[in-house]
Amino acid sequence: MKNLKELLDSTENISGYRISEKNTVSYELFFVHKDLETIRSTDAVSTSVTVYVEHDGKTGDSTFKVYRSMTDDDIRAKIAQAHDRALLVSNEPYALPEGGTLEEKLPTDLDKYEPAQLGSMIADAVYAADDVPGGSINALEIFIYRDTLRVVNSRGIDKKQTTNRVMIEAIPTYTDDKQSVELYEDYRFTRFDAEKLTAEIAGKMKEVRDRSVAVKPEGEMKINVALRPFEIGGLMREFAYDLNYASVYSHANMHKIGDDLQQGDGDKITLTMKAVIEGSERSAYFDEDGMELTDTAIIKDGVVCGNFGSSRYGQYLKVEKPSGSLGCMKLEAGGMTDEEMNAEPYLECVSMSGLQLDLYNDYIGGEIRLAYYHDGEKVVPMTGISMSAKLSEMLATVKLSEKTDVIGGYEGPVRLLMRGVSVL
Numbered sequence: 001m002k003n004l005k006e007l008l009d010s011t012e013n014i015s016g017y018r019i020s021e022k023n024t025v026s027y028e029l030f031f032v033h034k035d036l037e038t039i040r041s042t043d044a045v046s047t048s049v050t051v052y053v054e055h056d057g058k059t060g061d062s063t064f065k066v067y068r069s070m071t072d073d074d075i076r077a078k079i080a081q082a083h084d085r086a087l088l089v090s091n092e093p094y095a096l097p098e099g100g101t102l103e104e105k106l107p108t109d110l111d112k113y114e115p116a117q118l119g120s121m122i123a124d125a126v127y128a129a130d131d132v133p134g135g136s137i138n139a140l141e142i143f144i145y146r147d148t149l150r151v152v153n154s155r156g157i158d159k160k161q162t163t164n165r166v167m168i169e170a171i172p173t174y175t176d177d178k179q180s181v182e183l184y185e186d187y188r189f190t191r192f193d194a195e196k197l198t199a200e201i202a203g204k205m206k207e208v209r210d211r212s213v214a215v216k217p218e219g220e221m222k223i224n225v226a227l228r229p230f231e232i233g234g235l236m237r238e239f240a241y242d243l244n245y246a247s248v249y250s251h252a253n254m255h256k257i258g259d260d261l262q263q264g265d266g267d268k269i270t271l272t273m274k275a276v277i278e279g280s281e282r283s284a285y286f287d288e289d290g291m292e293l294t295d296t297a298i299i300k301d302g303v304v305c306g307n308f309g310s311s312r313y314g315q316y317l318k319v320e321k322p323s324g325s326l327g328c329m330k331l332e333a334g335g336m337t338d339e340e341m342n343a344e345p346y347l348e349c350v351s352m353s354g355l356q357l358d359l360y361n362d363y364i365g366g367e368i369r370l371a372y373y374h375d376g377e378k379v380v381p382m383t384g385i386s387m388s389a390k391l392s393e394m395l396a397t398v399k400l401s402e403k404t405d406v407i408g409g410y411e412g413p414v415r416l417l418m419r420g421v422s423v424l
Contacts, residue, residue, distance in 0.1 A: 004049070004066060005152065007075050014083055015059070016052040016096050016154040020288065021045065023148045027115035031140040034127055041115075051079060052096065053086035060089035094312045095155075097291045102159040106276065106283050108190045110164040115144050118166075118192065125194040126170060129201035132209055134174055137201070138182065141169040151290035159290050165190050165281040170201060174209040181212040183351070188408065191279050207350055211370050214383035217423070224346035225387055225421040227355075233410030234355045235364070236271055236329055242359060243298045245309030249316045254359045255304050262302035264396025267334035271299040273308045273326035274411075282327035282409035291324035302395075331412030334400025341401070341417055347382070348372040348415075357391070364391045364418075389421045 001021065008017045023045045030038040047066040052059060062085035064078045105111075110118060122142050130137050143166065150160040170185040185204045187197070227235070239255075247253040255261065262268060275293035276283040286292055289311055296308040307317070314322025353367040365388035373380040401415040 001150070001152065003072070004047075004075065007072060008049070008051075008079065008154070011076075011079050011083075013053070014051050014079070014086075015054040018050045018052075018096065018154075018289065019047065019150075019152045020050075021047045021150045021152075025146045027119060027144040029119045029123065029140075029142040031123065031137075031142075033136065033138065034130075036123075049078075049082070051082040051086055053083055054093065055087055056090065057093065058090035059093045060086035060091065062086040062089065092316060094315045096153050097155065097157055097289050097311050099156040100159060100290070100292065101157075102161070102285060104160075104285050105162045106164070106190065106285075107278055108164040110144070110166065110190060110192060111146075113192075118144055121192065121194065122166065122168065122197065125197040126168065126201050128194075128198045129205055131202075132174070132205045134176055135205050135209055136173050136175075137170055137205075138173045139169075139171040143167040143169075151286065151288070153290055157290035159286050161285050163190070163281060163283070166192070168197075170204070172201070172204045172208045174205075174212050176212060179212060181208055183208045183211065188281050189279060190281055190283070207370060210372075210381035211351075211383065214370060214381035216384040217373075217382060219424075221347070221423040222420055223423055224344055225389075225418045225423065226341065226346055226348045227416045227418070228349060229405055229407040229410055229412070229414055231349060231352060231355045232331065232412060232416045233329070233408060235357060235416070236331055236410065236412070238357045238359065239271065239299065240273060240308075240329060243304065243307050245307055245313035245317055245319070245322070248307055249313050257304050257306065259304045260302060261299065261304065262395045262398070263392070266396055266398040267336070267400040268302040269299050269395070269398075269400075270297070270301060270332040272297045272330045272332075273323065274328040274330050275324075275326060277328040277330065277406060277409070277411045279406040280328050280409050280411070284327060287325040287327075289324075291322065293324040293326055294321065296323040296326065328409040328411070331400070331410070333402050333404050333413050336399040336401045336413075336415070336417060338401075340399070341415060342374060342376060345373070345375045346417065347387075347421075347423060348374060349387075359391065362391050364389050364394055368423075385423055387421050387423045389418060394418045394421070 026042045028040040050063040062082040147163045168187045173182045291311045298306045308323040311322045351370040356366045367386045397419040399417040400413040403414045
């Protein structure tokens with residue numbers, strides 16, 4: 001890093017630079033059924049440099065990779081090439097974030113364990129759920145990571161943050177005398193909770209069994225539909241994308257500050273973009289530019305109240321203190337209890353091919369691969385269906401659960417209930 005900075009500082013025809021260095025140390029376990037087939041450990045460093053050049057009243061930039069095998073002459077040649085390429089880019093002028101040093105670790109308890117110990121504990125927790133007759137976990141892959149990101153720039157920033165995280169990939173399978181059905185499970189966390197992990201996999205084991213016996217309804221239904229955290233997070237990310245500085249600057253946004261998104265008596269949405277959420281691997285203290293992250297509310301009680309985004313686009317919009325590129329979001333809980341959700345028949349979406357959202361055409365929908373029909377007395381697995389509704393009508397009457405969870409970069413209600421959705 002010191003050598004790289006010296007080479008960049010001595011280059012006279014560039015206006016600035018940013019160095020991003022990421023070191024990822026991993027411990028990986030690969031199981032087939034319950035047999036540990038492979039253990040792999042890696043230690044990889046990825047370094048990239050972005051060169052900035054002011055020309056003709058504009059700002060150009062170009063990025064290149066740096067490898068440890070490179071000589072000083074190799075790097076000088078790369079800087080010269082990046083300078084020439086940056087002259088071909090003509091962005092509106094902006095300044096790099098200025099000053100600031102930091103060295104922090106994101107909240108975690110994973111570093112209490114040696115990787116081999118943690119891997120064994122995770123495997124035990126997963127296989128504790130492998131108790132469904134006819135079911136099995138065909139494959140399990142466990143990835144234990146420690147990521148250290150350092151960002152240095154020409155205006156005095158030198159920041160480092162370390163993230164400890166785990167990713168699990170599992171293939172729950174159910175086989176009977178007619179067919180074999182598989183589901184793919186991708187589960188991530190920064191804190192180890194054996195009971196929660198076992199419960200998560202047990203739920204998937206039940207779902208793969210139910211997928212094999214799921215039925216298609218006889219005709220179209222008009223019914224309440226409940227979404228789970230993964231899809232709720234997808235819906236909230238759509239609003240977040242719409243309210244990002246970059247969308248506002250390019251006039252790609254549909255909503256602006258002061259717009260009321262919910263013309264009805266549903267639970268009011270309050271959404272805050274966050275730097276750090278306990279348990280989320282997307283937590284960070286600074287973004288790729290080294291910009292300090294500031295929690296920012298973008299929707300309050302159903303009304304748009306703010307925007308967020310990178311330093312560059314914040315400068316374009318004349319924002320006094322840009323929030324930085326926030327990767328997490330928190331949706332405030334509602335008041336819906338399990339009893340209230342069960343008061344009317346509803347369809348609970350378990351697995352979708354992907355939630356489809358179109359703000360401009362006022363649409364929400366998607367193909368449902370597995371859902372549970374609840375009528376108050378029985379629960380029936382269903383498959384081969386799709387749903388569609390007007391987004392504005394859904395938001396007007398939406399209900400949010402009082403229970404919350406953390407999934408990916410989302411923290412919020414575990415259920416979102418949409419009323420009067422067409423299911424076919």
